[in-house]
Amino acid sequence: MAKILIPTALRQFTEQKDSVEVNGGTVADALNQLTAQYPNIKKNLFNDQGKLRSFVNVYVNDEDIRYLNKDATALEGSETISIVPSIAGGAAGVAEPEAAALTNEEIARYSRHLIVPEVGMEGQLKLKQAKVIMIGAGGLGAPLGLYLAAAGVGRIGIVDFDVVDASNLQRQVIHGTRDLGRKKLDSAADSMRDINPNVQIDKFDTSLSSENALEILKDYDIVVDGTDNFPTRYLVNDACVLLKKPNVYGSIFRFEGQATVFAYEDGPCYRCLYPEPPPPGLVPSCAEGGVLGILPGMIGLVQATETVKLILGVGEPLKGRLLLYDALGMRFRELKLRRDRHCPVCGDHPSVTKLIDYQEFCGIRPAPPQAVQTEGVIDVQEVKRKLDRGDDFLLIDVREPHEYQIARIPGAKLIPLGELPKRLNELNPEADIVAHCRSGARSQKAVDLMKQSGFKHVRNMTGGILAWSDKVDPSVPKY
Amino acid sequence: MIEIESKPWHTMVLHAERTYPNECCGAMLGRILSEKKLVTEAIPLENAYAGEKGARYELHPKDLMEADKAARSRGLDLIGIFHSHPDCDAYFSQTDLQNSCPWYSFVVLSIQNGKFAHAKSFLPDADQTQADSEELKWQKS
Numbered sequence: 001m002a003k004i005l006i007p008t009a010l011r012q013f014t015e016q017k018d019s020v021e022v023n024g025g026t027v028a029d030a031l032n033q034l035t036a037q038y039p040n041i042k043k044n045l046f047n048d049q050g051k052l053r054s055f056v057n058v059y060v061n062d063e064d065i066r067y068l069n070k071d072a073t074a075l076e077g078s079e080t081i082s083i084v085p086s087i088a089g090g091a092a093g094v095a096e097p098e099a100a101a102l103t104n105e106e107i108a109r110y111s112r113h114l115i116v117p118e119v120g121m122e123g124q125l126k127l128k129q130a131k132v133i134m135i136g137a138g139g140l141g142a143p144l145g146l147y148l149a150a151a152g153v154g155r156i157g158i159v160d161f162d163v164v165d166a167s168n169l170q171r172q173v174i175h176g177t178r179d180l181g182r183k184k185l186d187s188a189a190d191s192m193r194d195i196n197p198n199v200q201i202d203k204f205d206t207s208l209s210s211e212n213a214l215e216i217l218k219d220y221d222i223v224v225d226g227t228d229n230f231p232t233r234y235l236v237n238d239a240c241v242l243l244k245k246p247n248v249y250g251s252i253f254r255f256e257g258q259a260t261v262f263a264y265e266d267g268p269c270y271r272c273l274y275p276e277p278p279p280p281g282l283v284p285s286c287a288e289g290g291v292l293g294i295l296p297g298m299i300g301l302v303q304a305t306e307t308v309k310l311i312l313g314v315g316e317p318l319k320g321r322l323l324l325y326d327a328l329g330m331r332f333r334e335l336k337l338r339r340d341r342h343c344p345v346c347g348d349h350p351s352v353t354k355l356i357d358y359q360e361f362c363g364i365r366p367a368p369p370q371a372v373q374t375e376g377v378i379d380v381q382e383v384k385r386k387l388d389r390g391d392d393f394l395l396i397d398v399r400e401p402h403e404y405q406i407a408r409i410p411g412a413k414l415i416p417l418g419e420l421p422k423r424l425n426e427l428n429p430e431a432d433i434v435a436h437c438r439s440g441a442r443s444q445k446a447v448d449l450m451k452q453s454g455f456k457h458v459r460n461m462t463g464g465i466l467a468w469s470d471k472v473d474p475s476v477p478k479y
Numbered sequence: 480m481i482e483i484e485s486k487p488w489h490t491m492v493l494h495a496e497r498t499y500p501n502e503c504c505g506a507m508l509g510r511i512l513s514e515k516k517l518v519t520e521a522i523p524l525e526n527a528y529a530g531e532k533g534a535r536y537e538l539h540p541k542d543l544m545e546a547d548k549a550a551r552s553r554g555l556d557l558i559g560i561f562h563s564h565p566d567c568d569a570y571f572s573q574t575d576l577q578n579s580c581p582w583y584s585f586v587v588l589s590i591q592n593g594k595f596a597h598a599k600s601f602l603p604d605a606d607q608t609q610a611d612s613e614e615l616k617w618q619k620s
Binding site (some may be wrong): 008082 | 547578
């Protein structure tokens with residue numbers, strides 16, 4: 001006979017007995033006998049679904065059955081079974097979700113983690129209790145979000161303000177064709193919840209700024225940077241250093257990627273590597289330079305791996321090492337990084353002790369409120385009319401040859417912006433000239449250059465070939 | 480109604496003040512009489528919460544099991560749990576409620592600037608959705 005000790009409060013249901021003798025091969029059998037004998041005790045121990053209530057722990061002798069064989073734990077017949085509630089609390093107003101144990105559903109789901117000694121039950125609980133925030137739900141954020149959710153990271157924050165565009169689908173695999181036009185936050189959260197409904201997803205529908213960064217990031221253990229611009233990169237870096245949180249960094253360009261872990265323990269930060277931002281416009285973004293769609297998958301998964309390693313506390317973190325990946329050569333290389341003692345943020349005597357204006361730091365001035373520009377610009381409909389009338393003018397396309405292959409306006413002469421200074425002599429400075437590119441940005445530079453070189457009648461086609469497709473000829477593809 | 484004798488009350492207040500600015504916790508043993516619960520012994524226990532203990536506590540289930548054993552060996556009952564709220568009123572917080580158990584009285588001691596300020600007792604329900612307040616008395620020595 002095994003003996004079940006009855007807590008004081010429950011003795012009213014056991015005829016005031018402080019212990020009840022039961023037979024039974026397992027803990028489940030023993031408890032069933034107890035509730036069969038004293039039916040009124042049942043609702044105190046089990047919920048409506050017949051599961052042990054969340055606060056009820058069962059001990060066989062001195063062992064919690066969660067760490068034995070749960071309610072299938074075998075009994076010889078001489079054991080003492082204790083019913084011990086788990087009790088906690090505190091003045092803190094908001095309760096953290098308790099992650100003291102995995103549910104059976106979770107155990108089945110994470111089985112292939114649980115049987116890896118480096119993860120196991122302890123590691124899986126660490127993942128469940130972990131709070132990770134991803135900055136951006138784009139190329140890097142897509143694999144990150146999917147795999148962190150699948151791995152069972154308990155709480156994942158996402159900061160993003162963008163909507164899903166057709167040009168994202170070549171690499172941002174967390175979004176699908178049906179999500180076009182939806183907020184990336186909603187689309188990403190749906191995909192992650194579909195993979196793992198146990199994950200709590202916090203959505204921040206905003207762009208990270210000096211005003212909100214510390215407040216948003218402070219509740220998380222690890223920050224994963226999936227941004228594509230320098231002001232946000234410096235902002236994330238500085239915020240992580242100030243908050244003493246590791247910054248799992250990745251960046252991509254065409255066929256090459258980089259990844260490392262900044263601001264972790266005594267390791268370097270992004271500013272130790274790049275004290276100053278590059279001049280604006282020098283380093284192209286994915287939208288400007290293009291990227292192999294698979295590349296962010298590769299780098300995002302390096303980031304996901306490092307994030308999970310940091311949570312588990314296993315292996316050697318990618319700290320003080322910049323991993324360089326070259327997809328064309330299919331090679332990984334490593335550069336050693338050291339913390340710079342003179343670093344303005346993480347150095348011995350930091351001069352940056354709060355967040356600054358990162359747009360200004362990166363030399364990006366907010367565009368002055370533009371008076372509607374009529375000088376030097378022409379809209380797509382007017383260009384179309386000029387072409388139809390057969391006006392004597394020259395339309396030049398300042399994009400790259402591979403862009404010209406994707407979409408073109410008939411009759412346009414291709415002179416890539418980079419070649420324009422050398423090829424100005426091909427053009428007549430007195431002629432009526434219209435320049436265009438994809439969106440109107442590069443062609444404005446071309447117009448400025450030509451005006452400085454004495455061209456008298458040059459205009460920029462506003463909105464570029466994208467506007468042409470929208471307003472003149474929808475058969476021209478947008479890219 | 481729950482009444483705490485002067486000796487255990489002194490133990491509880493001392494434990495709460497010494498643990499300040501962290502939260503303390505412990506078990507209350509005694510007897511359930513027809514008209515009241517009488518606490519005759521208080522056992523200070525370790526706050527086993529893994530994180531910052533300023534506004535959280537957790538009882539180690541094994542400690543609670545030991546407290547229950549101690550009660551049985553002395554012919555007493557484990558009848559309540561106490562914990563402190565440093566620089567915070569003695570209310571039953573959402574955290575308290577969601578990690579509670581309906582089998583015990585929960586006494587909360589408010590400690591302000593390191594000194595005992597006031598205390599209340601609560602009886603949470605089985606679904607951890609609400610807690611009734613329970614009349615609390617303590618005997619001054």
